[in-house]
Amino acid sequence: MNFISTRDQTAPATLATALRAGLAPDGGLYVPESLPAFSPADLAGCSDLPATAEQVLADFFADSELTDELATICREALDLPLPLTGIGPYTWMLELHHGPTAAFKDFAARFLAACLQRLRKEDEPEQTVIVATSGDTGAAVAAAFHRRPGFRVVILYPDGRVSERQAHQLGCFGDNITTFRVDGDFDTCQRLAKWALGDADLARQLALTSANSISIGRLLPQIAYFVHATAALWRSIEQPVDVIVPTGNLGNALAAILAREIGLPIGEVVLATNANRTLPDFFSGQRYRGRPGIRTLANAMDVGDPSNFERLAWFFRDRDLRDAGIDADTVDDDTIRSTIKTVFDGEGRVICPHTACAMAVLARRREAGNRQPTVIAATAHPAKFDSVVEPLIGRSVALPPALAELMERPSRAEALEGSIEAFRERLKAWQR
Template identity: 40%
Template sequence: MKYYSTNHQVSPASLEEAVVRGLAADRGLFMPERIPTLDRAFIDGMKHMTFHEIALHVASAFFGDDMPQSDLRRIVEDTLAFDTPVVPVTDTVYSLELFHGPTLAFKDVGARFMARMLGHFIARQGASREVNVLVATSGDTGSAVANGFLDVPGIRVFVLYPKGKVSAIQECQFTTLGRNITALEVDGVFDDCQALVKSAFVDADLNAHLQLTSANSINVARFLPQAFYYFHAYAQMDRIGRAQRLVVSVPSGNFGNLTAGLIAHRMGLPVSHFIAANNRNDVFLDYLHTGVYRPRPSVATLANAMDVGDPSNFARILDLFGGDHAAITALISGSRTTDEEIRATLADVVRTHGYTPDPHGACGYHALMQRGLQPGETGVFLETAHPAKFLDTVETATGRSVEIPERLRAFMQGEKRSVPMARTFEAFKDYLLSQA
């Protein structure tokens, strides 16, 4: 399988090149040259399969021509060492809990998968110099990537995060590890961090001295494995006879997770409708309404992992639909949830249904309520992180205490180690060159 750039200014790359490089030389995002269609027999049979079996089948459709099946199986089994259960919240609404991985966030699957795939390619190359992974985070990406890549031979990770704009527990998960993980505390917002990473990939001087790649969802090995979630969710809903007319609400920041769901749909997964659940950073909702994409500076919200004003994966969504606004709006609707609505939703879901979402899941649930479900429809919202990662917000809104899992307590005992960083590319470039 070859991977082309969404900017269409460079030749297609192999899977290995796309994973190792992260971003195409023309600053476009890599996309698979074809999206394989899975037959209906597989879709109908998933309810009898394990998560591992489903994921391996889906992964083989994309990566099977480029990796030995035994290696791909090992990567899948190592990546999916935990489940993603569907939990009933109301009679017609279910939560897909994606936070049962090592850092209690949905990004664990993509980060672990990419770490192992990149490690596979590095070992195959017998690379003489380290690969430097650059990742910008507005919250959970940094912790998932840092822990997924921890102690992987031949790889150094630099996590760029906006100063004062991630939760204390999230910050602990990537600033206390050390070893091959370095946290860079950028004096800016997430969009500044993402711009620094993108600029580094196309800087000739940096690339002459360092081998760089990204572990953000701009990397195909990070975002494509998130399609596993959607197939597994459908299989679970099919087991209980609720898979017909599924409406899936996806908390959306950089739009990698929603893009993976759209890929799954294109592969044949029969989801009826998707909702892009935004917080106040709602440039995609504005695009759905107007047909014009107008990125703008992000604003800080209670759902901080979604605080993105210029989502990278919008380019993939546009490419996937050939720029057809009508086709996009036919399958995807949007929603906006303010901080006040996040608090109210948290309180309502806990009081009325006894279920505790995190602020991002609250956006997903609120989006379902805003749209409403038609007779025969079932709603699934993606619960992307454990509520304990946003302890103050959830406890204040609900008036209920949230138990902190032992894995999070362990992170909180570590010593914070981070490097202060100005948001200028010159400062970032000088720092990276000093590490060469």
């Protein structure tokens, strides 16, 4: 299978080229030329996520340099806990936060790293992976690439706009990981990353690639876990399920939408955003308008101009996107707080601010009479947001072991002005 740009101004690329480049030469995002088709019955023999991923991703990897490696990559990268827990009548929570950095980004970051490691030739120069992060992506990418020979990672995060524990994670790896705390918001960081990837000379000299959700290598494995969860539920209840996904840059939600597009029994996909209203405004009928990100308690979703909207619009280019079984709803900080407290008081369940957005949207739908079977995507461990969560529930949240180990390491991030000129100057030290 080949991959093409959403802007259709560059030649089709192989999977290897798309993975290594991150961003297409014309500035667009890579998308597959076609989508495979599956039914739940096709996946009946898939007992775990790696097996499901191998089957679902086989067509995307067909005739590529990685075809014969796909099974090993899936087993190596995706062999993480994936609980699907009942939390009420016909309601389940898909817990995506049991990886090494306690966020859903671990699945895709490990998958991308495993792919790029196998594509790299021994005599090639070091490859530089640039990642802009609003909180969780950077740590997942750092963990996935830490001490991998032949790779350097550059993390850009908005200074003061992530939780203390997130900031510690982002700066605690060292070695081949360089972390910048940028004067600006996530969109500033994303702009710097896209500029670097779009500068042909710089991209060549530093062998640049992206590990953000603009990378097709991030999107593909995320499709697989939504497929695995919804196929399992179909075998149990034989009904389609709605899926509510906390979203900022739209990558994880797009994966759920594509799981439905390839044939899984998913009904409506609901985008649960924080006070950044770009997507809810669009799906309510307004013109799409990117805007500066607003700072909220659900900081990993503080995105005002989600990159993956370009991909979403491409996939639905021949259909009305507002009539495609997608909805979006916005949740303010007061509702995030009250939802965290209500869920804990009522169920004893501790959730992070991002998952609280999805739970708040679910509550609204149930109050309005919606009784559709529904899956909530729980995207991060609440211990990463102790300063928000603990005062609301009145007790401490235990750190998962992997996160506790990261908190014991020293942490350092370099201050960076949020301008292309400042970033260019810093990167000059690495140019060959």
